[in-house]
Amino acid sequence: MADRTGAADPLCRTYAVSDSTYGLSRAELQDVYRALCVTRAAEERLELLQKQGHVSGGVYRCLGQEAGAVGAAFALRRRTDGTGDMLCHTIRGAGALFLFGGELIDYFRQYMAKGTSPTRGREANVHWFDFDKGFVGPVSPLGTMIEIMAGMTLSFRLRGEDRIGMVFYGDGASSTGAWHEGLNFAAVQRCPMILMVENNQWAFSTPTHKNTRVSSFTEKGPGYGIGAESVDGTDVLAVFDAVRRAATRVRAGEGTRMVELRYFRRKGHAQHDPHPQDYVDPDLIRAWEKKDPLDLYRARMLENGWASEEELVAIERETFDECREAAEAAITEPYPDGPDAVTDVYTDQTTPHPWTRADRPDPTLA
Template identity: 50%
Template sequence: MAEQTEAPSVQIPHNLSQQELLEIYHYLYLTRALEERLVNLFRQTKIVGGLFRSLGQEGESVASAFALRRREDGTGDMLSPLIRNLGSMLVMGARPVEVFRQYMAKGDSPTRGKELNIHFTDYYRGFIGQISPLGDLVPVMTGVTLTFKQRGEDRVGMVYIGDGATSTGAFHEGINFAAVQRCPLVVIVENNGFAYSTPTSRQTAAVSFVDKAPGYGVAGEQVDGNDVLAVYGAARRAVDRARAGEGVTLLEVITYRRLGHAQHDNQSYQSAEEIGRWAAGNDPVNRYVAALLENGWVAEAELASVRAAVDAELDAAEAEAEASPLPHPEETLEGVTADGQLRPPWTRLSPPDPTRA
């Protein structure tokens, strides 16, 4: 039994309940623990392709997605995550076993071994998996939210974009059109200091990304991305604005990429001192836990029972995914085209006739 907490002297912000605070903690811990297990699998060469971590950014992913209306029947809000938004996917209902299977390219993974990591989509749970060309999901989510508006559906979209990806034409076209159409869209610019090895200062001459909001005629807000409750509050305001028909918000979250671009990147271009500073005093999970305990909003025993439940869930999910079969080779071309018919490889100008091979 979890011990009873005393009535808190400081009010929990943003109308969150104690239960919701624990739910947020569940997703934060789940994201970090799941990624740590993925690192072990990567080192055992059980992961196919790269491994991208969100260490230090779990807070903004989880807290922003938590502001959305989450349903599993295709009537809720919708988000489009990036490679570092595992936390957002989990909040929307992605299951750890699916993530393990994806990373291990198993035959029963959501994309049946055809896509990597967290690149998968579920319209019912409300996530549209990212594609590699950066920035392109902004116009896609503009289209999605324009559809919500035209159909009169009470739904909101959220799209994440890195500091680096704001330099693409797609970002500009997408946010501009969404602004003009007053789409119910929240654009989250994750300013984590780097785009691969390029620092943010070489990405834009603007002092900050939120300064771009007035240029597009949209609402703008900047928030400390490692303050979980502040991110939730800002995302909540942006989502409420969108739902009220007040159009787009550009929300800049300030955070820091504490690891390299992916596991293969030794981040030699980042200063060890700077990484250490963010790790020691500015870890989003530690800061969140400190706020919960200092204000008496939850008890340590309740956090411990969340961790125990997540660890057990991950043990089961990992074992299940390890036991999953690899894809059958003959499935390689199945589900690749919409009509299900096999087409010659588009990369060849004069495709060979397979019946004569």
């Protein structure tokens, strides 16, 4: 029987008795900063790799949104033995992925489509999964991740497992048909999951007001019988607190809940956009730069004595070095062998699956 407390699990760190606000200890508060710094440093390294021609596919930055993924994932139970909570992050959710045990080296391998990457070069960026660690990665058709997490968390409820799921999606994704269907299913089935709306005010070049008439995405929850809360997504501890509150209610059997993260996409949709952000008012970008989640949290840590300047600099240096080393190691690794492209793609063709056309009953004989 797996250890449900996770005490022995490397992802479930044991901290000293809490001595700080939000019930977090000094060590935990510093780990939150570390997670923010890793996210920022990894993406900055990635941008560099892309300019050097190492990246296969796009780079989609979460600049200004780091606190959303980090604060939310920090509030969940993270394990490595398949007994913890489950995460379905988006392309901008690397912070949550790292907290769930996604390795930096795998992250860079994925972006470089290396043969050593978790998907052996078949899929790009954060599109990989690890069920033991509890992350399932994003799914490209927008809105459909809700259905996937609804199915997973329904199985938790039916089996009586003490686990919950968290799924992230953007403001744009919440205008798809799949989103509404998934939400309704999750609500009706009381799926133990938290929906995290990343309201970064843009879907590609479409501003939120051209995508929806509601002023807050929390207004969409109650229409389906789902309780919702909106939070400043640049404030990592506010996010942590809101998600922890939601998680407590979901674990208690109240069913699905929604948390909206309010922030701003400070970069273009992707780094390869032909005219990056020419549709965004530069003053708006400058205004949101003042609400940088790392700067805000750093200042708060110093102000409250949660860390000294030296401790913060050490965290910044360590995370920078970790990212550089992981990226440099990944660069030296091989691309997949050509013949490997067809392994795990085709069946042996001799044992047809029961749902193949050949096996279907002939409707005219019914």
